[in-house]
Amino acid sequence: MADTPTAHVKLDDAHYRNWHLARDEHGAVTTDFEWSVLRFQQAFERYVMQLAAVCGMPELSFPEIVILHVIRMQERPKTAAVIARQINRDDIPNIQYSLRKLVKLKLARKVRESGGKIFAYDVTKRGRLVLDRYADLRNEVLTQQMTNIEDIGRKLRDTARLLSLLTGLYDEAGRVSASYSTVTTAGDTTDGED
Numbered sequence: 444m445a446d447t448p449t450a451h452v453k454l455d456d457a458h459y460r461n462w463h464l465a466r467d468e469h470g471a472v473t474t475d476f477e478w479s480v481l482r483f484q485q486a487f488e489r490y491v492m493q494l495a496a497v498c499g500m501p502e503l504s505f506p507e508i509v510i511l512h513v514i515r516m517q518e519r520p521k522t523a524a525v526i527a528r529q530i531n532r533d534d535i536p537n538i539q540y541s542l543r544k545l546v547k548l549k550l551a552r553k554v555r556e557s558g559g560k561i562f563a564y565d566v567t568k569r570g571r572l573v574l575d576r577y578a579d580l581r582n583e584v585l586t587q588q589m590t591n592i593e594d595i596g597r598k599l600r601d602t603a604r605l606l607s608l609l610t611g612l613y614d615e616a617g618r619v620s621a622s623y624s625t626v627t628t629a630g631d632t633t634d635g636e637d
Contacts, residue, residue, distance in 0.1 A: 498576040507541045520554050520563035
């Protein structure tokens with residue numbers, strides 16, 4: 444029998460019984476991974492929001508906080524398109540709305556790109572101040588604590604590479620699935636009851 448990526452993983456029948464996403468061992472570990480990502484995303488969002496509130500940004504949503512961090516990356520202005528590409532989003536109008544809010548709150552400012560009609564966004568002095576506070580608090584409550592995990596630097600790099608690769612696979616699966624015909628329920632004989 445050929446060695447599969449999950450050949451050494453024993454399927455826990457009690458855990459996966461009647462789980463529609465875990466039809467085989469690979470489906471089971473993929474499902475565990477996806478649910479771990481969902482739980483991590485929720486924990487990460489709560490953590491980001493709490494740090495931002497403590498640092499003077501309680502009125503910002505999670506996406507707005509992320510956008511503000513991206514604007515400051517490498518200390519140079521970014522366009523909405525560059526910001527969208529950096530965080531793998533394609534909803535430019537929503538990003539533009541967030542940018543207008545950041546400008547209104549004086550955390551970011553609009554700057555015209557040299558010789559063009561395109562605007563980019565840069566952080567203001569106030570934006571730098573709250574982001575510096577955020578970085579200090581992050582270091583105190585998170586990154587210093589992570590040093591207790593053995594070989595954390597390598598583990599984080601490996602995980603980041605894996606997630607980057609999987610991001611491409613999930614994006615491609617989403618593009619491919621968009622070409623499938625939509626399943627309709629017109630012929631479904633159920634009336635919502637079992």
